[in-house]
Amino acid sequence: MVRCWKRSENRLEEEECADGGPEESPLFHFPHKAFWVSLSACLLLAILALGLTGHFxxxxxxxxxxxxxxxxxxxxxxxxxxxxAVVDQQNDLVTFSVTSSMNQTSTVLFDIKHSLICYKPVSQESCFLRKMEESDYKNVNSVLHESARKSQFQLSGNETQRQMEFLGVLAASQVNVSSLEEPLQALCQDRSVHWTRRTEGPGKQRLVYFCIDICFPSNICVSVCFYYLPE
Structure with missing residues (x-):
């Protein structure tokens, strides 16, 4: 901006006159203010994001x-x-691997969350399900609790209590594997699945097909024997 002078009657007066350049706008100072406002907003958002991340x-x-x-x-x-036994405390799962005298390994899965026991015998092409009962909860909870203290158990033969259970296979009640929860699906994905129920015994006219022995830290060993119920 160029300053011009003009002569009045008795004094010189100063006035501004255009020299072709742009006039200074009040908006000239706005970018500085916008910068600090934007910076403050970004810092506030960053603090909020860090706080939420820490909370979750x-x-x-x-x-x-x-x-x-x-x-x-x-x-x-x-x-x-x-x-x-593989203990998954986060998902309430206990998976037993039972090796027979013939060096064949069967699997028994306790799904505590869904109150189910799944047997996968090596000698069969099927898996067998049954609902957990009160004694089952007590036995498998002993594994969950004791596994936090030690990882190896030597059970005394003189003090170990042995129990026998018979389960009848309900051949007409086959289960769709896709309807089962994920741990059971993964275990029995290549097999048929059947429900079972506890019975007093097969009787002389029925044959026991296989038995699985499962031992718990509470000095209890359970022999679970299966047979097929008549149609």
Whole structure:
């Protein structure tokens, strides 16, 4: 901007006159103000994001690793039985691997969340389901609780209580594998699945097809024997 002078009657007066350049606008100072406002808003959003991230991070439970528990117990003949159980405390799952004298391994899955026990015998092309009962909860909870203290159990043959259970296979009540929960689907994806129910015994006219022995830290071993009910 160029300053011009003009002569009045008795004094010189100063006035502004255009020299062809742009006039200074009040908007010239606006970018500085907008910059600080934007910076403050960004900082506020960053603080809020960090706070929310920390909150959700604290509220989410930490995943617990799977733990393997091993059992050693002598059977009724004095031979040692070795079993192992994989404990998933986060999902309330206990999976037993039971190895027979023929060196064949069957699997028994306790799904506490859905109150189910699934048997997958190595000698069959099927899986067998049954509902958990009060004694089952007590036995499998002993594994969950004791596995937090130790990972290996030597059960005394003299103190071990042995129980026998008979389960009748309901051949007419086959289960669609896709209707089962994920852990059961993964276990029996290549097999047919049948419901079973506890019975007093097969009777002389029926044959027991197979038995599975399962031992728990509470010095209890359960022999679960299966047979097919008449149609």
């Amino acid at each position: 991070g604290r509220s989410q439970p930490h995943s617990q690793p799977l733990q393997t528990v091993r059992f050693t117990v002598s059977d009724q003949t004095g031979a040692l039985i070795n079993q192992s």
